[in-house]
Amino acid sequence: MYQKAVTSLVLGIMSIFLPLAGLITGIIGIVMANAFLRSEEEEKESGRHFATAGKICSIIGICIQVSVLLMLAAGFYLFGFFHS
16 A cells, blocks of 8 residues: 555644644655665555655755744844834
């Protein structure tokens, strides 16, 4: 079965929409997709498209989450929410 491929797709989609936790789900999604793609080459399983889509969604989700974290850090730094 291709449960790892579907799991990577679900985690990749979740990484796009979950704030801050999406970083963790994105990393796990990439790991699951890579694990499936390695095992798929040996066993000729179907589901390569799910794994590829999961990997792409995970990468997009990680990029979104990192950019949000950088914008938050820049906002705290530039606008000085912590007055001294």
